[in-house]
Amino acid sequence: MSNITRRRMCAWVLFLCLSLSLFCVVYPIYVIQPFRHQGAQELALALVVARFRPLLTTVSALAAVLALGGYWLVQARKWRRVLPSAGAALVIVLACLARINIYELMFHPDRHPAFTAVRDVKLDGAEKVIAVRIGGEARAYPIRSISYHHVVNDVVDGQAIVATY
């Protein structure tokens, strides 16, 4: 195989890795926007992509690095290495981005929910709460906070629940 053929093959692999990684990261973000209508099929595809993108983008990043290495071996001119290097770097960045939950960046989770006895709580009586009673335990989740966190993983009277709003 000539150097030119090898360079082209490596460039194509890099391009495919970049395209795949971009699709994996961008498509779910594009579909799952708060003020956009989600069709059933596009949502189903977006969720499948979101589930597998950490793996796909990792494999893509590894392939991009190998392809870049192969390109460098047959491309002596340093200035011609710049664009492929940038492409490979972007694939690596996308592999990192694929692991970020942007929704939890917007609405931070309450990772360690703590509770106070209602007699000691300083909230106004007019505050609205979501209230549950399981066994002998009564628990309230103020809407002012749960409408931000959206999800609170909790254990009430030994039973694991997830309070959502």
Next chain:
Amino acid sequence: MAGLRLTFHLAGINNQNFLMRDEETGTYWQQISGAAISGPLKGRRLTLVYSDELTLAVWKSEQPQGTVLDDVPQYVFGYAKRDWDARMERVPTVIAFPEHGLAGRDVMLGIQAGGASRAFPYNRVVKEKLLKDRVGSEPVLLVVGPDGQSVRAFRDRIPGVNGAPDFYRIGEAPGALLMDEATGSKWNFQGCATAGQAQGKCLEPVAMLKDYWFDWRNYNPGTTVYGVNR
């Protein structure tokens, strides 16, 4: 679920109802229905835990030993402000069901029972304070609390008593909100008889969801609406 204790995270949105994802299997779940819509547990459904939406004052009077979720100090800046309801009314929706003269963000109280779905306009329920109706084959009673805001739904039958109890409202005292013709008993906002022949008995609570019309209608396409259709 499936022998696992699941830990959930906010993971997206589907026509303005949010999606959750569990850490353990990577399955995506729809918040309003508790249904798994993508992933290894697709098709399963979380068990709904009965809950009420109440004012803190009403809840505190009923559960003086209860505990309340603390604020997370570094995120308080993002918590809902007092006018949150009014602000949300102005937020556009991405789906619309302009039926029955209802706006997308009209607040409804939704009940699924007796093989049917029915939505009760919240403002109307609060105005009427006591509402007797049927959802499918199930007789239901919607009761507004002494605070004029909290609402609960019950099965409109007294355990062990045949026929319709025929409840009516007698006041705003927490222990004596309602009375029934069938037994002449007084009932509190928790649906328990505090005096009379039925003292000690409690009505069966019916799960009710306070939701915007567009969201309720999206997941209950066959829903009827109180005051509009049967």
